[in-house]
Amino acid sequence: MQYDVIIIGGSYAGLAAGMPLARARRQVLVIDAGQRRNRFAQHSHGFLTQDGTEAAAIAAKGRAQLLAYDSVRWLEGKASNAERTENGFRVQVEGMAPQEARRLVLATGVVDLLPDVPGLAERWGRHVFHCPYCHGYELNQGQIGVLATSPMSVHQALLLPDWGATTLFLNGVFEPDDEQLAQLKARGVRLERSRIERIAGELELLMQDGRVLHLTGLFTAPRLELASPIAAMLGCEFEEGPFGRTIKTDHMKASTVPGVYACGDAARAGGSLPLAVGDGTMAGVAAHQSLIFRGH
Ligand code: FAD
Ligand code: MG
DSSP, rough: OOEEEEEOSSHHHHHHHHHHHTTOOEEEEEEEEEGGGGGSBBBOOTTTTTTTOHHHHHHHHHHHHHHHHHTOOOOOOEEEEEEETTEEEEEETTTSSOOEEEEEEOOEEEEEEEOOOOOOOOOGGTESOHHHHHHGGGGTOOOOEEOOSSSTTTHHHHHHHGOOEEEEEOTTTTTOHHHHHHHHHHOOOOOESSOEEETTTTTEEETTSOOOOOOOOEEEOOOOSSSSSSOOOOOOOEEOOOOOEEEEEEEEEEEEEEEEEOOOOSSSSSOHHHEEEEEEHHHHHHHHHHHTTTTT
């Protein structure tokens, strides 16, 4: 069968995109590989009505509410390829028959490329974070570290004193200029130039000079990589940001390829659950209306 819309990525953005389409009784297929970006953190914060709820529970409830609509199908698997057909798109899913639809929504998210410090990856989402709005409050004004990944880390270090006494670990990545040093001083940020050898215990930083520093939380800004190459395969344009590229979209979340919409972290710099849900809703509405006003 040919679906009206295939949504690739069935997390917050993709589920939200499905909702207006389901409510318009359109035939929707959601293809999802089950690798939410926030699966490393137990609780999610800052999403109105869901503050402090388990991240998995929010996704599961969204999925149950979407699948309650008869016209929505779910396919567990990884889309490996998508191409244009005469009147839409064909999507290949590993180990399954190809699926076809008139429109595509890409909600495939991003992957965090973490700094290569031994012990850091195991603590990602539990003691090591990137977003202070998501995880800063719970640190209760404790000792906070910022691990530099680029000169942009000055920005993160300047924000964090609102959440606790902050130390910027330069880790040999860069040296702040005079203006940055003055800004950091004005915000009371301490500087640490000895490198981190590894992280142990809950969050003990074993420094190259032999000291052991205990922190309550460590923040860092990972490089981001699009989780799926499908946007590139379809010829979508991208926007380069300081942490990685995102799929270029207009205010309706249409990509630069007609019939292809993109939402969530894959299509905005600096995402969150509420932003993914807002953008997903817009993409779903736009894909629906394009079936009527550009109906081919
Ligand atoms: P994702 O949730 O990443 O979902 C993308 C989905 O697409 C995945 O299920 C993936 O498997 C699927 N997919 C990808 N490629 C394919 C493919 N080829 N075929 C099929 N499926 C595919 N935000 C908050 O608002 N509050 C928080 O407290 C919070 N905490 C966070 C904690 C951590 C540790 C991290 C890393 C992030 C956190 N975030 C938080 C950010 C939040 O996780 C993202 O903004 C949000 O998940 C974006 O939703 P999304 O639907 O765009 O992408
Ligand atoms: Mg996404």
